[in-house]
Amino acid sequence: MTSSSTVAHGFPHLDTVRSAVTALYRRLSPDGVARFGSSVPPADVAFADTDDLHLGAQRVARAMVQHLGLPDARMIVSFRGMEHAASVELAAGPEYFIELNDRFRTHRRDIGAALAHEVTHVLLHRLGLAFPGTRANEILTDTVTTYLGAGWLLLDAYREDAHSSQKLGYLTPEEFGYVLAKRAVLFDEDPSIWFTSPQAYTAYTKGLAMARRDAQQPPLAAAGWAGRRRYARERRCAQERPGAASGTPYGFENGRGGLRVSFPCPTCHQRIRIPVRGRVRARCGLCRTVLECDT
Numbered sequence: 001m002t003s004s005s006t007v008a009h010g011f012p013h014l015d016t017v018r019s020a021v022t023a024l025y026r027r028l029s030p031d032g033v034a035r036f037g038s039s040v041p042p043a044d045v046a047f048a049d050t051d052d053l054h055l056g057a058q059r060v061a062r063a064m065v066q067h068l069g070l071p072d073a074r075m076i077v078s079f080r081g082m083e084h085a086a087s088v089e090l091a092a093g094p095e096y097f098i099e100l101n102d103r104f105r106t107h108r109r110d111i112g113a114a115l116a117h118e119v120t121h122v123l124l125h126r127l128g129l130a131f132p133g134t135r136a137n138e139i140l141t142d143t144v145t146t147y148l149g150a151g152w153l154l155l156d157a158y159r160e161d162a163h164s165s166q167k168l169g170y171l172t173p174e175e176f177g178y179v180l181a182k183r184a185v186l187f188d189e190d191p192s193i194w195f196t197s198p199q200a201y202t203a204y205t206k207g208l209a210m211a212r213r214d215a216q217q218p219p220l221a222a223a224g225w226a227g228r229r230r231y232a233r234e235r236r237c238a239q240e241r242p243g244a245a246s247g248t249p250y251g252f253e254n255g256r257g258g259l260r261v262s263f264p265c266p267t268c269h270q271r272i273r274i275p276v277r278g279r280v281r282a283r284c285g286l287c288r289t290v291l292e293c294d295t
Contacts, residue, residue, distance in 0.1 A: 007160055007167045009174060011210060013139050017175055018269040020131070020143035021182065022286070025268040027129045030287050037187050039149035040067050042194050045112030053079070053105060060112050061098065064119040067150060073122055077115070079105055085168055088118040090125045109196075113157040113168050116150035117141060138170040146171075146179040152191040155180060155200045173199065177207020185211065186267065214266040217249050221279070221292040228294070235259070235276065252276070261295055 025033060044063040047056050054077065061075035074095045081102045089097040098118045104111050120141050124130060129144075131137045145151040155176040157168045167173060180191050181204065195201045216222050218231035231250070238252030239259060250263035259276040268287035274280055276295040283290050 007165045016139045020140040022269045036148040047108040068123045086114040088121050110157045113153035120145040142169045142171045159197050173203030174206045177204035178210050181208040181211035219293045219295045221294045
């Protein structure tokens with residue numbers, strides 16, 4: 001896990017984030033994801049300056065283990081000088097060794113965020129879920145941490161002012177906000193009430209706006225007027241020139257059954273293919289979300 005004093009913004013990793021959400025649903029199933037309907041409460045990761053450093057870190061690590069459903073995983077937490085924010089030794093278990101950067105000795109409020117990421121590494125290791133390449137795998141870890149209810153801590157660790165800045169993890173603040181918003185819609189949750197960082201709240205609102213746009217793309221019935229007009233134009237082009245690329249999130253294809261449209265599910269981003277025949281109701285085969293569409 002990395003920490004950075006130079007904070008990148010925007011959505012440069014959005015494709016990988018969406019692929020990570022799809023991979024999570026494929027590995028856990030919708031029922032498996034549903035088991036994480038409650039986020040880690042702030043009380044479970046509270047860390048006062050008067051708390052014993054090592055005992056407090058062990059307590060927070062246990063809270064993460066319990067939240068992520070790793071009952072037989074024992075985390076041994078230590079501190080040392082290192083380049084990265086934290087690291088974990090992924091052995092066969094049942095003990096896992098987590099090292100935290102020495103700076104967390106005096107930045108205890110962020111220990112929960114660092115441990116959330118590292119314990120999620122253990123979860124993904126046990127699930128056998130990984131992406132090729134270090135950076136993509138770390139983005140997967142940040143995304144899963146957030147989607148399963150512990151990543152609000154990572155976004156809350158983002159702080160920035162005119163003189164200094166701090167961010168944990170590989171996602172940008174806005175991307176953390178995007179994944180949090182996806183989770184918030186799924187579980188009817190408002191994570192912003194837990195933020196202590198005003199910059200985290202701003203990033204969350206930007207991520208929320210992006211997440212809402214996912215649910216307003218044609219052929220979804222909630223699409224706006226401009227999107228519907230472009231969709232109709234692209235549909236006419238596809239009927240006249242089969243196989244024509246549209247350059248949009250949705251695409252058309254002609255088959256024996258007539259024209260079909262494919263588009264990403266706004267929940268899990270698995271692509272859905274349905275016939276073009278006006279108002280239809282579609283159900284995602286991966287996450288089981290029922291979608292109202294106007295094809």
